[in-house]
Amino acid sequence: MSLPSPAPGAYDPHGLEAKWYARWLADGRFRADPTSDKPPYCIVIPPPNVTGSLHMGHALNNTLQDVLVRYKRMDGFETLWMPGTDHAGIATQNVVERMLAAEGTSREALGREAFLERVWRWKAESGGTILRQLHRLGASCDWERERFTMDEGLSVAVREIFCRLYDEGLIYRGDYITNWCTRCHTAISDLEVEHEEAEGRLWHLRYPLADGTGAVVVATTRPETMLGDTAVAVHPEDERYRGLVGKTLMLPLVGREIPVVADASVSAEFGTGAVKVTPSHDPNDFATGLRHDLPRVAVIGPDGRMTPAAGAYAGLDRGEARTRVVADLEAAGVLVKQEAHRHSVGHCYRCRTVIEPLVSRQWFVKIQPLADEALAAVRDGRTRILPEQWEKTYYHWMENIRDWCISRQIWWGHRIPAFTCTACGELTVARTDPDACPRCGAAALSQETDVLDTWFSSGLWPFSTLGWPEKTPELAKFYPTSCLVTGFDILFFWVARMMMLGLKGMGEVPFRDVYIHALVRDEHGQKMSKSKGNVIDPLEIIDRYGADAFRFTLAALAAQGRDVRLSADRVEGYQRFANKIWNAARFAGMNLGDLDPAAPEVPFAELAAQDRWVLTRLQATVEAVRAALDAYEFDKVAGSLYQFIWHEVCDWYLEMSKRPLLRTDAPTSRRGTQQTLVRVLDGVFRLLHPVMPFISEELWQGLPWPGSFGPRAPSLVVAAFPRPAGMPVDEAARARIELVQAAVSAIRNVRGEMNVPPARRVVALVQGDGTALAVLAAEAEAVSALAGLGSLEFLPADAPKPPQAALAVAPGLEIHLPLAGLIDLGEEARRLTK
RNA sequence: GGGCGGAUAGCUCAGCUGGGAGAGCGCCGGCCUUACAAGCCGGAGGUCGCAGGUUCGAGCCCUGUUCCGCCUACCA
Numbered sequence: 090m091s092l093p094s095p096a097p098g099a100y101d102p103h104g105l106e107a108k109w110y111a112r113w114l115a116d117g118r119f120r121a122d123p124t125s126d127k128p129p130y131c132i133v134i135p136p137p138n139v140t141g142s143l144h145m146g147h148a149l150n151n152t153l154q155d156v157l158v159r160y161k162r163m164d165g166f167e168t169l170w171m172p173g174t175d176h177a178g179i180a181t182q183n184v185v186e187r188m189l190a191a192e193g194t195s196r197e198a199l200g201r202e203a204f205l206e207r208v209w210r211w212k213a214e215s216g217g218t219i220l221r222q223l224h225r226l227g228a229s230c231d232w233e234r235e236r237f238t239m240d241e242g243l244s245v246a247v248r249e250i251f252c253r254l255y256d257e258g259l260i261y262r263g264d265y266i267t268n269w270c271t272r273c274h275t276a277i278s279d280l281e282v283e284h285e286e287a288e289g290r291l292w293h294l295r296y297p298l299a300d301g302t303g304a305v306v307v308a309t310t311r312p313e314t315m316l317g318d319t320a321v322a323v324h325p326e327d328e329r330y331r332g333l334v335g336k337t338l339m340l341p342l343v344g345r346e347i348p349v350v351a352d353a354s355v356s357a358e359f360g361t362g363a364v365k366v367t368p369s370h371d372p373n374d375f376a377t378g379l380r381h382d383l384p385r386v387a388v389i390g391p392d393g394r395m396t397p398a399a400g401a402y403a404g405l406d407r408g409e410a411r412t413r414v415v416a417d418l419e420a421a422g423v424l425v426k427q428e429a430h431r432h433s434v435g436h437c438y439r440c441r442t443v444i445e446p447l448v449s450r451q452w453f454v455k456i457q458p459l460a461d462e463a464l465a466a467v468r469d470g471r472t473r474i475l476p477e478q479w480e481k482t483y484y485h486w487m488e489n490i491r492d493w494c495i496s497r498q499i500w501w502g503h504r505i506p507a508f509t510c511t512a513c514g515e516l517t518v519a520r521t522d523p524d525a526c527p528r529c530g531a532a533a534l535s536q537e538t539d540v541l542d543t544w545f546s547s548g549l550w551p552f553s554t555l556g557w558p559e560k561t562p563e564l565a566k567f568y569p570t571s572c573l574v575t576g577f578d579i580l581f582f583w584v585a586r587m588m589m590l591g592l593k594g595m596g597e598v599p600f601r602d603v604y605i606h607a608l609v610r611d612e613h614g615q616k617m618s619k620s621k622g623n624v625i626d627p628l629e630i631i632d633r634y635g636a637d638a639f640r641f642t643l644a645a646l647a648a649q650g651r652d653v654r655l656s657a658d659r660v661e662g663y664q665r666f667a668n669k670i671w672n673a674a675r676f677a678g679m680n681l682g683d684l685d686p687a688a689p690e691v692p693f694a695e696l697a698a699q700d701r702w703v704l705t706r707l708q709a710t711v712e713a714v715r716a717a718l719d720a721y722e723f724d725k726v727a728g729s730l731y732q733f734i735w736h737e738v739c740d741w742y743l744e745m746s747k748r749p750l751l752r753t754d755a756p757t758s759r760r761g762t763q764q765t766l767v768r769v770l771d772g773v774f775r776l777l778h779p780v781m782p783f784i785s786e787e788l789w790q791g792l793p794w795p796g797s798f799g800p801r802a803p804s805l806v807v808a809a810f811p812r813p814a815g816m817p818v819d820e821a822a823r824a825r826i827e828l829v830q831a832a833v834s835a836i837r838n839v840r841g842e843m844n845v846p847p848a849r850r851v852v853a854l855v856q857g858d859g860t861a862l863a864v865l866a867a868e869a870e871a872v873s874a875l876a877g878l879g880s881l882e883f884l885p886a887d888a889p890k891p892p893q894a895a896l897a898v899a900p901g902l903e904i905h906l907p908l909a910g911l912i913d914l915g916e917e918a919r920r921l922t923k
Numbered sequence: 924g925g926g927c928g929g930a931u932a933g934c935u936c937a938g939c940u941g942g943g944a945g946a947g948c949g950c951c952g953g954c955c956u957u958a959c960a961a962g963c964c965g966g967a968g969g970u971c972g973c974a975g976g977u978u979c980g981a982g983c984c985c986u987g988u989u990c991c992g993c994c995u996a997c998c999a
Contacts, residue, residue: 100961284996291999309999322999359998366999373997433996446997478927482994485926489995577994608993645947646936652992654935662948665961676958728937728946740963747957 100671102635102664106783110224119229121169123562130166131567132158133551134230135575135583136238138177139216140184145609145617146576147219148226148627149653152643153606153723154574155228159779160718161571162229169567171554172223172230174216176239178502178543179273179439185211185501201500208501225628227636227782236554238546239503246553247503247546248520250594255518259455260495262507262516266368266375267494269447270437271393271407275498276451278542279491280582282435282444291430292415293361294423296321299337299346305330306425308360310432311370312418313411316343316399317388320366322377325351327362341423342414343400350381369448389445407445452496452505452539459589460490466588472598475721479577479605486581493586495542502540509535548586551599558594568595572602580605604721607652609643630660637781638664644780645727666731667784670777673739674788677766680750681793684763691761699745700765706737707772714776727780734773742769767792 113119121131132154137147154170162168182196185208189195196204220235236243254260267276292312297304305321318340323330334351354377355364368378369387378385388399395402395410402410418424435444464487466472467480474480496505508517512531517523525532546553551570555563569591575584584603591599610617617624630639634657641663646653693701710733717725749755749762774789 100959307999311999354997356998364999371997371999373999376997432999482927485995580994648937652929656935656948658948659935661961665959668961669959672959672962674958679957724937732946739959743958744956744963751957 100664100668100784102637102667102783103632105787106225106227106636109783109786110227113229114232119170119231120233121231121567122167123566125167125566127165127167129169129567129571130158130161131169131171131570132572132574133171133554133570134173135573135579136173136175136236136547136550137219138180139174139212139237140177140180141219143219143222143226143627145625145627145655147223148639149606149609149643149647150574150576151223151226151228152640153604153647153721155226155782156640156644156723156726156779157572157574157718157721158229159782163775163778167566169234169563170228170230171234171236172220172228172232173236173550173554174220174238175547176212176237176502176543178497178540179275179277179499180543181208181212182499182501183273183439196500204500222628225631225636227640229782234554238543238550242556243546243549243553244503246549246557246594247541248506249558250549250590251506251541251545252518252520254454254593259458260452260518261455262450262452262496264448264450265453265494266372266446266448267451268435268444269391269449270440270442271391271445272440272442273437273499274391276447276449276494276496277437277439277444278494278544281438283438284433284435286431287434289430289432289434290427291360292418292427293425294341294365294418295425296338296341296347296365296423298333299339305333305338305349305363306361307363307365309365310430311411313395313402313407313414314367314370314388315340315365315414315418316395316402316410317367317369317386318343318347318365319345319368319378319383319386320347320381321349321363322352322355322366322381323349323363324355324357325353327355327357329357330363341421342417348381350377350383352377352380370446372446375446375448385448387448389447391447391449393445451494452507454493454495456490456493456589459593460487462592463487463585463588466592466598472588472600472603474603474605476605479580479603482577483580483585487585490585493542495545496537496539497542498539500540502543503546505537505539505541507537509537511535544582544586547583548590549594551587551591552595569598570600572604573600574604574606576608577605578608602721606647609653609655625655625657630657633657634660634664635667635783637784638667640782641666641727641780644723645731646724648724666735667781669735669739670773670781670784670788673734673743674770674791676743677770678791680746681763681766684760684767684793686793688760691757691764695757696761696765697749697758699742700761703738703742703769704765706733707769711772711776718779730777730780734777738769738773 134154135150141147158168158170185204186196188211189199189207199207216237220230220232223230251260268279268282269276289310291308291310293306293308294312294315295304295306305323307321309315321338323334325334330349333349336349337346338349339345340347349363350366354373355362366374366377366383367386368374368383369385370389377383386398388396388402389407389410390396393407395405395407397403399405399410402413405413415424415427436442437444464484467474467483474483506518506520506522508519508523509515510517510526510529510531511533513526513529515526515528517527517534522536523534526534549557551573552564552568555561555568557564573584573587587599591597627639638660642655642660643653645663646655646659693704696704710729713729714726717723717729746762746766749758752759771789771792774785774792777785778789
């Protein structure tokens with residue numbers, strides 16, 4: 090017997106959390122065995138960035154995963170929760186570069202190799218921070234399997250999939266316009282661009298015809314790019330400009346002659362209906378340029394400064410250039426007017442710098458064939474996305490997807506396995522570094538300096554971590570994984586890519602379910618951010634309230650489709666809940682000391698009414714919690730547990746058990762209650778374990794003979810009430826639900842004894858049928874008499890609330906009603922009405 | 924521009940396929956009873972965003988509308 094001692098002492102989470110986590114690790118409780126006969130259950134962790142430290146998003150994400158994983162582990166599955174981290178290309182490079190800057194040096198000064206060595210060193214020191222922090226949360230990952238997107242095995246996987254895609258013609262290299270970050274000095278994908286509405290301007294510029302017969306006015310939000318204009322486009326159907334197509338304009342400030350072209354992409358309604366075309370600096374114009382075979386003049390360079398092609402403006406920053414160009418245009422009389430114009434501006438998601446569309450040589454994944462597969466897999470149900478609303482979002486994105494730019498001009502990442510022969514120019518992509526050019530045999534090969542988008546490697550995560558491309562037992566056992574738990578912010582970045590690459594690499598979806606959870610916000614609904622100063626540190630919360638209370642809070646707030654608004658008050662409330670449980674166990678400890686394990690078990694039918702009742706409620710709660718877990722309804726998991734444990738077990742059952750526990754003259758009744766108490770607490774601690782692992786383990790281990798003792802409620806009892814003649818089955822069943830509910834709520838009020846609230850009105854369903862009404866009234870009388878409740882008044886539909894006295898019950902009443910039967914009749918009847 | 928979500932008690936939210944408007948916290952009143960005052964019992968408080976419609980009956984279904992939030996997009 091080691092339940093908490095009766096001595097006064099409040100629940101203190103800290104010691105017990107550290108104690109149990111250490112023991113679980115020592116006992117290998119989180120280890121997964123691929124050779125096991127048990128059915129598999131596997132979740133791969135969304136690998137946190139090595140730059141990260143634990144924030145609320147991680148806390149929520151990992152709590153939900155741990156709840157699922159612990160549930161399945163308890164439920165007889167061979168369970169693997171695969172941990173690891175992501176190298177986070179640009180983010181990590183930026184962090185180390187900032188450190189170098191603080192030391193007065195730079196990555197350029199160090200050179201590629203020394204820089205990478207430095208990043209690896211930093212990663213070794215700081216890269217594991219977040220995973221260590223997950224221990225505090227109680228995360229039951231199989232830590233011995235921890236992987237890193239740039240470790241040896243995963244790098245092999247990256248290279249393998251790259252070569253496969255390349256061999257199949259699904260990866261290509263070419264000169265295209267991409268989103269360029271002038272600060273990070275790299276191309277980034279469309280997804281990595283964050284659009285923000287900004288107050289801009291629309292400048293109207295007059296471009297004169299070269300023959301001096303007139304002019305065309307164009308509108309632009311970026312006047313500095315006019316230096317790179319190589320055409321003006323109008324819509325082919327636009328009457329205003331029909332005569333101008335094919336004529337030549339004289340580009341102001343530059344003096345270049347540029348043509349007027351007709352292109353259907355131009356909207357006649359916007360601006361003046363004539364648009365300047367800058368193929369080098371605008372994605373639309375780039376496409377227009379290809380259609381009309383226009384030359385490209387790059388006037389802005391990779392560093393955001395004007396190139397020599399910008400003539401007098403060369404060397405200026407693009408911002409200064411704008412000011413100067415506008416001033417010069419105005420002086421030259423070219424500027425017709427300027428007006429305010431709201432439009433969205435793209436920013437680098439890593440450093441917030443305004444994105445510059447630039448033409449450069451990049452690598453792309455031809456995405457359509459992959460996207461088609463990934464779409465089909467969700468459409469035909471091989472993978473479910475939950476809550477369902479996200480499926481639509483997924484479809485929408487996948488259907489409008491564009492080729493994925495996967496090359497980055499940074500150093501930290503997987504270097505693209507492409508080699509160019511310096512002799513003949515042949516491009517070779519290979520699984521192992523080639524010694525010589527396969528075409529001309531020259532030994533002089535130079536490897537591509539670009540690295541891959543960080544999401545390329547994390548897109549392989551569900552199978553690369555299991556050993557792919559080798560055929561490992563882990564892969565055979567755990568792929569496809571069971572569920573992926575993540576936030577919607579990386580649905581496209583990560584989930585979509587895993588779908589596409591998983592189908593390509595494994596020929597099967599990477600996961601059966603994708604559960605998308607919400608964002609954690611502060612109590613006012615604001616996104617947490619350092620600048621707002623509203624960040625709540627998960628570790629501080631754990632220090633103050635304990636991991637169990639914190640986890641329970643997150644689960645309780647994780648209603649599907651809603652953001653999670655977290656406040657410390659809420660956590661405090663659930664800490665009180667943990668304390669309540671603690672004290673319930675103390676109460677049990679005070680009353681179970683003399684329970685003899687050899688004593689015969691009191692049969693269910695002979696237990697006192699409240700014992701049968703609570704066992705039935707336990708049974709119902711088990712089913713409710715299971716159903717909620719299976720449906721990822723974490724708020725309902727928490728809600729059911731809270732309601733049952735606090736308001737049914739503690740408020741009612743423990744109170745009612747005091748009388749039989751005190752009566753030494755009725756040993757059977759006392760023993761029955763003791764046995765029930767053990768059974769109920771055993772069930773409570775087990776049910777609680779996925780959400781509150783620490784306190785539940787502590788208290789469960791303290792129970793005498795946990796898990797193998799005490800009566801159980803039958804899973805279904807149907808009470809046989811005769812159907813009144815003339816009443817349709819359906820109506821009778823529904824009426825009985827009401828009747829039963831009324832009886833139950835009346836019985837609930839037994840404990841109140843002084844002030845009984847009005848009973849439920851049992852009449853709503855029965856309309857205008859006098860016979861049925863009379864039958865029900867009689868039945869109600871019978872039930873209440875049976876329950877010893879005195880007169881249960883039956884009222885017509887339009888009656889006011891029943892008088893309270895009608896339901897009052899004398900103190901000390903023994904209840905003989907077969908409660909279990911009644912409650913399960915309700916269940917059965919509900920089934921009948923379906 | 925397209926799409927999605929939200930609006931229910933002072934606050935945060937739950938309300939499944941249409942039949943009782945609910946929980947937690949906060950507030951008010953009363954209780955140290957074989958665990959827990961970090962507790963127990965009771966109470967007040969809502970035109971379910973607004974306007975129509977369908978229905979015997981609408982928080983829930985339909986139409987319109989307002990206000991928030993988010994995602995997405997190459998109208999310069």
